[in-house]
Amino acid sequence: xxxxxxxxxxxxxxxxxxxxxxxxxxxxxxxxxxxxxxxxxxxxxxxxxxxxxxxxxxxxxxxxxxxxxxxxxxxxxxxxxxxxxxxxxxxxxxxxxxxxxxxxxxxxxxxxxxxxxxxxxxxxxxxxxxxxxxxxxxxxxxxxxxxxxxxxxxxxxxxxxxxxxxxxxxxxxxxxxxxxxxxxxxxxxxxxxxxxxxxxxxxxxxxxxxxxxxxxxxxxxxxxxxxxxxxxxxxxxxxxxxxxxxxxxxxxxxxxxxxxxxxxxxxxxxxxxxxxxxxxxxxxxxxxxxxxxxxxxxxxxxxxxxxxxxxxxxxxxxxxxxxxxxxxxxxxxxxxxxxxxxxxxxxxxxxxxxxxxxxxxxxxxxxxxxxxxxxxxxxxxxxxxxxxxxxxxxxxxxxxxxxxxxxxxxxxxxxxxxxxxxxxxxxxxxxxxxxxxxxx
Amino acid sequence: xxxxxxxxxxxxxxxxxxxxxxxxxxxxxxxxxxxxxxxxxxxxxxxxxxxxxxxxxxxxxxxxxxxxxxxxxxxxxxxxxxxxxxxxxxxxxxxxxxxxxxxxxxxxxxxxxxxxxxxxxxxxxxxxxxxxxxxxxxxxxxxxxxxxxxxxxxxxxxxxxxxxxxxxxxxxxxxxxxxxxxxxxxxxxxxxxxxxxxxxxxxxxxxxxxxxxxxxxxxxxxxxxxxxxxxxxxxxxxxxxxxxxxxxxxxxxxxxxxxxxxxxxxxxxxxxxxxxxxxxxxxxxxxxxxxxxxxxxxxxxxxxxxxxxxxxxxxxxxxxxxxxxxxxxxxxxxxxxxxxxxxxxxxxxxxxxxxxxxxxxxxxxxxxxxxxxxxxxxxxxxxxxxxxxxxxxxxxxxxxxxxxxxxxxxxxxxxxxxxxxxxxxxxxxxxxxxxxxxxx
Numbered sequence: 001x002x003x004x005x006x007x008x009x010x011x012x013x014x015x016x017x018x019x020x021x022x023x024x025x026x027x028x029x030x031x032x033x034x035x036x037x038x039x040x041x042x043x044x045x046x047x048x049x050x051x052x053x054x055x056x057x058x059x060x061x062x063x064x065x066x067x068x069x070x071x072x073x074x075x076x077x078x079x080x081x082x083x084x085x086x087x088x089x090x091x092x093x094x095x096x097x098x099x100x101x102x103x104x105x106x107x108x109x110x111x112x113x114x115x116x117x118x119x120x121x122x123x124x125x126x127x128x129x130x131x132x133x134x135x136x137x138x139x140x141x142x143x144x145x146x147x148x149x150x151x152x153x154x155x156x157x158x159x160x161x162x163x164x165x166x167x168x169x170x171x172x173x174x175x176x177x178x179x180x181x182x183x184x185x186x187x188x189x190x191x192x193x194x195x196x197x198x199x200x201x202x203x204x205x206x207x208x209x210x211x212x213x214x215x216x217x218x219x220x221x222x223x224x225x226x227x228x229x230x231x232x233x234x235x236x237x238x239x240x241x242x243x244x245x246x247x248x249x250x251x252x253x254x255x256x257x258x259x260x261x262x263x264x265x266x267x268x269x270x271x272x273x274x275x276x277x278x279x280x281x282x283x284x285x286x287x288x289x290x291x292x293x294x295x296x297x298x299x300x301x302x303x304x305x306x307x308x309x310x311x312x313x314x315x316x317x318x319x320x321x322x323x324x325x326x327x328x329x330x331x332x333x334x335x336x337x338x339x340x341x342x343x344x345x346x347x348x349x350x351x352x353x354x355x356x357x358x359x360x361x362x363x364x365x366x367x368x369x370x371x372x373x374x375x376x377x378x379x380x381x382x383x384x385x386x387x388x389x390x391x392x393x394x395x396x397x398x399x400x401x402x403x404x405x406x407x408x409x410x411x412x413x414x415x416x417x418x419x420x421x422x423x424x425x426x427x428x429x430x431x432x433x434x435x436x437x438x439x440x
Numbered sequence: 441x442x443x444x445x446x447x448x449x450x451x452x453x454x455x456x457x458x459x460x461x462x463x464x465x466x467x468x469x470x471x472x473x474x475x476x477x478x479x480x481x482x483x484x485x486x487x488x489x490x491x492x493x494x495x496x497x498x499x500x501x502x503x504x505x506x507x508x509x510x511x512x513x514x515x516x517x518x519x520x521x522x523x524x525x526x527x528x529x530x531x532x533x534x535x536x537x538x539x540x541x542x543x544x545x546x547x548x549x550x551x552x553x554x555x556x557x558x559x560x561x562x563x564x565x566x567x568x569x570x571x572x573x574x575x576x577x578x579x580x581x582x583x584x585x586x587x588x589x590x591x592x593x594x595x596x597x598x599x600x601x602x603x604x605x606x607x608x609x610x611x612x613x614x615x616x617x618x619x620x621x622x623x624x625x626x627x628x629x630x631x632x633x634x635x636x637x638x639x640x641x642x643x644x645x646x647x648x649x650x651x652x653x654x655x656x657x658x659x660x661x662x663x664x665x666x667x668x669x670x671x672x673x674x675x676x677x678x679x680x681x682x683x684x685x686x687x688x689x690x691x692x693x694x695x696x697x698x699x700x701x702x703x704x705x706x707x708x709x710x711x712x713x714x715x716x717x718x719x720x721x722x723x724x725x726x727x728x729x730x731x732x733x734x735x736x737x738x739x740x741x742x743x744x745x746x747x748x749x750x751x752x753x754x755x756x757x758x759x760x761x762x763x764x765x766x767x768x769x770x771x772x773x774x775x776x777x778x779x780x781x782x783x784x785x786x787x788x789x790x791x792x793x794x795x796x797x798x799x800x801x802x803x804x805x806x807x808x809x810x811x812x813x814x815x816x817x818x819x820x821x822x823x824x825x826x827x828x829x830x831x832x833x834x835x836x837x838x839x840x841x842x843x844x845x846x847x848x849x850x851x852x853x854x855x856x857x858x859x860x861x862x863x864x865x866x867x868x869x870x871x872x873x874x875x876x877x878x879x880x
Contacts, residue, residue: 075847112656112670113658113671114657172845188686189876198660199663230573231553238498245501246501285570338629364832407515410629
């Protein structure tokens with residue numbers, strides 16, 4: 001075919017890559033503010049659990065299992081003794097009493113880890129240790145306490161019945177049973193169970209890697225001296241790093257970045273490589289120097305909104321960088337930041353880690369004293385829970401309502417949720433609480 | 441003085457070092473068994489909290505503070521704005537409304553981290569950002585929302601009063617206030633408070649270093665193949681290591697040691713150098729191969745006793761080696777070992793770490809169904825807690841009573857304590873529980 005007749009290939013059409021977008025945010029309610037639960041559901045809808053990986057069981061406590069685990073062995077694996085004593089045939093000792101003891105020759109012994117030396121003949125006994133395999137021919141265990149602990153012959157002072165103090169094969173778990181399921185969170189007890197059936201590695205979701213950045217030119221690192229009257233110490237990055245760690249994350253605390261757009265953009269871009277989630281505080285309000293709000297949309301689609309809650313009204317969320325890494329941008333007041341963490345970050349962390357329930361369960365506790373509230377927004381008050389001698393719990397306010405009151409926050413072990421229609425909770429009334437748990 | 445007249449010094453008396461002893465154990469009750477609470481109190485009386493050391497605040501979450509912390513700065517450090525808006529004299533805008541707005545010239549602005557450029561003159565306004573210092577002469581903040589956000593002049597549509605949206609110096613914490621006390625357990629919130637007052641290091645008690653050893657020639661490492669019918673997998677060392685980790689310890693899992701006295705003695709002796717507490721399972725019962733009971737007294741004074749609880753009756757405790765390191769020797773059945781951990785090890789770990797309360801608080805929950813119990817000993821049953829829509833909690837049995845039933849244990853999130861006089865708990869009755877917490 002002559003060259004001239006060759007058809008020219010059509011020019012490849014260079015398609016403009018579609019700019020990533022966030023899903024449509026929920027409609028705001030009255031007053032133009034978004035409901036807290038709607039905002040939380042929106043964030044959760046924008047992220048997916050992290051991909052699973054194989055992990056040693058000892059490093060998996062608190063992580064979420066990503067596979068069903070089927071027992072490859074039965075537990076017990078064999079009929080065995082629940083006591084130290086003598087293996088017998090129950091029929092031989094069914095009438096034994098203190099007054100009419102039965103004496104049997106001791107024809108051997110079985111210890112845990114070794115097989116019985118031989119079958120038990122009628123009219124004999126075999127010494128046996130807890131956990132040791134029941135010898136063939138035996139059907140009951142007489143514990144030491146019911147004998148004279150004889151070595152050549154043993155005197156048995158109590159009757160027995162078939163199966164007494166015998167643990168039957170499969171009584172706990174049968175080979176083929178599904179003992180744990182995808183989605184289960186591994187506790188020390190389930191790790192014991194995994195080990196017991198011989199499993200040393202499981203597929204779990206990893207601990208989310210969280211980068212914590214605080215913004216504000218006024219921030220100074222704790223331990224350093226304040227240089228002028230306007231400076232304050234950076235508390236948010238420490239508090240949120242500790243809270244994320246307590247919630248099971250692997251945390252990189254970057255700390256404070258001044259109110260400089262180029263610097264903020266650089267820091268956040270640099271951190272993307274090691275982040276499953278980025279947290280920032282400050283710079284999301286209506287102020288003219290709210291640079292987070294200004295800069296972050298350059299890195300990916302962002303949603304800044306007012307949420308009908310107090311504290312914690314201004315909230316930002318985005319999916320930034322090449323991997324569309326989620327970023328949650330919280331207000332800079334420490335109490336607002338903590339409440340935002342509990343309301344939004346913790347559920348997101350749990351979804352990333354695949355740990356249900358994502359949202360902390362609400363518990364209703366009795367108010368120890370009357371509480372007044374500002375209607376119109378969901379109020380988060382800081383509470384202290386007390387348990388009386390009877391085990392009943394009441395909750396009281398810790399410190400005041402101000403979003404800057406860290407003193408009260410540090411004393412609290414619960415958040416009280418007072419809905420937007422309530423302006424007064426009487427002493428003795430029940431109130432919705434999030435219990436913060438003793439370790440975070 | 442002539443040499444001959446010098447008095448000879450008396451020969452130094454070489455005193456035989458007194459062999460260390462344990463304090464007298466508590467008297468057993470009826471049946472020759474020790475009450476659980478008595479045994480626990482005995483162990484706690486034999487150990488002391490670990491000595492404190494200086495730690496970075498971010499690594500201190502969950503640890504116990506060993507000093508009172510006094511605030512070196514007030515919070516807020518200066519009167520500042522709680523809102524983005526305009527600093528004004530309240531008197532100038534006290535009659536402003538939507539219908540009768542007040543217009544003021546904007547004479548400058550204050551951002552967080554910088555001082556106000558000058559004193560505010562009557563009849564003027566100054567733009568101000570959240571957290572920025574209140575200019576001298578101003579006594580109230582008008583938020584953006586109540587203005588037209590003017591740059592040269594601002595129209596103010598709402599009245600204000602003295603102090604509105606102003607955070608006063610020391611409103612949260614005053615310089616000189618004791619904000620945290622020795623014995624407080626540090627949460628993310630108290631770490632935020634420490635950072636906020638500029639503290640970067642605190643004296644805390646360290647995480648106890650715990651060595652976990654399981655004994656038994658029948659034990660095989662999970663992941664390996666079982667070689668004969670009598671072998672079982674080592675689950676205790678994994679379960680206890682995970683539980684100790686979840687309780688805040690630094691854990692060294694040594695794993696299984698066969699029933700060989702010389703080898704056990706060697707392993708335990710070798711581990712003493714890195715242990716604040718040693719845990720063993722197995723070998724403390726009445727069996728003839730119970731080598732823990734046989735070997736450990738060679739390393740230091742030990743107490744082996746029967747405790748009036750089920751499971752978990754045979755218990756050992758000792759103070760071994762040169763440093764009198766505490767060792768808790770638990771029975772080998774996995775459920776017995778877990779119950780022993782909760783009853784004795786966790787309180788000891790918390791005392792070592794200085795974290796109160798040492799003993800897990802007992803909570804009374806409603807039994808979802810009737811529960812039968814064996815009277816005569818304190819029964820620990822495994823429970824599952826359910827919270828209804830109203831936030832009320834009920835507890836049900838998880839799995840059976842057998843001390844070998846790991847399947848049931850792995851499902852449980854509570855231990856039910858049924859006292860020695862009770863043989864029946866009706867559905868709807870209240871029952872004492874230890875809530876295991878979601879992370880362990």
